[in-house]
Amino acid sequence: MGLKFELVTPARLERSSDVYMVTVPGSEGDFSVLEGHAPFMATLRNGPLTIYATSGAEPETIEVEGGFAEVNETGLTVLAEHIAA
Template identity: 55%
Template sequence: MADIHFELVTPERAVLSADAHMIVIPGSEGDMGILHGHAPVMTTIRDGEIRIYSNPTTISQRITVAGGFAEVSDAGLTVLAEHATLLA
């Protein structure tokens, strides 16, 4: 399966730009798993954790976010967060 492109941006800086198998975001109505080919959607995000998967079972990166918006388009997933912190 193809990867999806992911961009994470805060008002201060571009935090991350990467390709991933799947990204799970804390949507306002619950966690959302985003894969390549996902239907276009725009949603608010709640405070929580973004999980980036390099394959179906491996989380390669975790990021805490505080508020913002997420948009899925043909270009991939873009998250505009008020605040983001990369976790080890």
């Protein structure tokens, strides 16, 4: 099944997929989210968002600038102010 992950910018929905794990650059430090993670919200600092499609897969990295991350019962949503093209 996996973790439902969405990456959203003010312009559009950039990504919506099921993934294994995402490491997020939180303002209080990096944190990783797997399926079933406890709900919480965090602010983002500028840095790399690292996405693992499957366990042991090579990660995909997207640079994000500012925003919020929300983990809830449906998955992880990252609301980024800007992403590097």
